[in-house]
Amino acid sequence: MKTMRSLWGKAPFQFELRELPVPDPAPDEVLVRVTACGICGTDLHFLRHNAEWTPLGHEVVGVIAATGARVERWREGDAVIVENHTACGVCAPCKNGRSLYCQNLTSYMDDRAGFADYLRVRQDMVQSYDAQALAPQQAALAEPLTVALDLLQRADPDLNDEVVVFGPGPIGLMVTRLAKLRGARRVFLVGSTRSTPRGQYRLQLGLQMGADVVLSQAEDDVVAVIKGAVPQGVQRVLVTAPPRTLPLAFEIACFGGIIGLIGIEFGAGAAVTFDVNAFHFKKLQLRASHAIPNHYFPIALDLLARRVVDADLLRSHTFPLDDFERAFRTLADSQQATAKVVLTM
Numbered sequence: 001m002k003t004m005r006s007l008w009g010k011a012p013f014q015f016e017l018r019e020l021p022v023p024d025p026a027p028d029e030v031l032v033r034v035t036a037c038g039i040c041g042t043d044l045h046f047l048r049h050n051a052e053w054t055p056l057g058h059e060v061v062g063v064i065a066a067t068g069a070r071v072e073r074w075r076e077g078d079a080v081i082v083e084n085h086t087a088c089g090v091c092a093p094c095k096n097g098r099s100l101y102c103q104n105l106t107s108y109m110d111d112r113a114g115f116a117d118y119l120r121v122r123q124d125m126v127q128s129y130d131a132q133a134l135a136p137q138q139a140a141l142a143e144p145l146t147v148a149l150d151l152l153q154r155a156d157p158d159l160n161d162e163v164v165v166f167g168p169g170p171i172g173l174m175v176t177r178l179a180k181l182r183g184a185r186r187v188f189l190v191g192s193t194r195s196t197p198r199g200q201y202r203l204q205l206g207l208q209m210g211a212d213v214v215l216s217q218a219e220d221d222v223v224a225v226i227k228g229a230v231p232q233g234v235q236r237v238l239v240t241a242p243p244r245t246l247p248l249a250f251e252i253a254c255f256g257g258i259i260g261l262i263g264i265e266f267g268a269g270a271a272v273t274f275d276v277n278a279f280h281f282k283k284l285q286l287r288a289s290h291a292i293p294n295h296y297f298p299i300a301l302d303l304l305a306r307r308v309v310d311a312d313l314l315r316s317h318t319f320p321l322d323d324f325e326r327a328f329r330t331l332a333d334s335q336q337a338t339a340k341v342v343l344t345m
């Protein structure tokens, strides 16, 4: 029996590199040989908070290794990315043209995942990409870019808007670039601190991604600086930071401002208190982004292939799968200058 490596994790920061049988694809499935997979903040959440063993990795790039009996559109050797959540196409929201709100999503993430040699998925969960234009470790940035694109679409910044982005992680850095592409007048990128190598590195990357001003909550008076620059308040706030950031976002938003949010936290930090009267009288809007199903892969792959979004700038580290422990510990360590960390198989 042919076997493969498959990485599982649970809190507190425990790993198992399991040896599992290479699965056979069902008739409507493909078997993907994984070539690269990025580490997401969600993987770190699993390692910090999840008591159950969980398969890790959902930013998957690979090559078709085998096809099920009913599969006609894929051939062995095709370079693909793998969606981690895919709409059903037949429920009422899907049939009403609102597949973003599909009630019957398919995901592989319950019993298998991307930090593995092979991944078996339904044939409509893969999309081809141009392997001449993108190496696997570059294409691995496509999934987080779809997350940033979803946040952009939800908050929908307009031409010449003043935009604040909270959180200079990979999603915040990408949405900084996307907001500038959308015609933002200025983007203010706000991190938590510049006193750590990671904090300083990410704010520096923010300038390279097009931020006009970078600020840190620990070292700068963020509200004073932004209100000084934009006295009427900013039109859009894109929050890719913990929920406690929200009251600050409401404070710096203008009358009628829109706040886009992708910023979960497990435990007590999930609850936030804010002044509803101020929210009401400012006519603010709060819009949640949760990029499942994974829409926008074609746009993401094209932006990466044309270097409009620079995958090499955003990817700070690449490790082979066997070095997983070093990869995860590097990403979790604020003393390391990291952005996106990718594992290759």
Ligand SMILES: [Zn+2]
Pocket (backbone or CB within 6 Å): 040, 041, 042, 058
């Ligand atoms: Zn993710």
Ligand SMILES: [Zn+2]
Pocket (backbone or CB within 6 Å): 087, 088, 089, 090, 091, 092, 093, 094, 099, 101, 102, 103, 104, 105
């Ligand atoms: Zn559906």
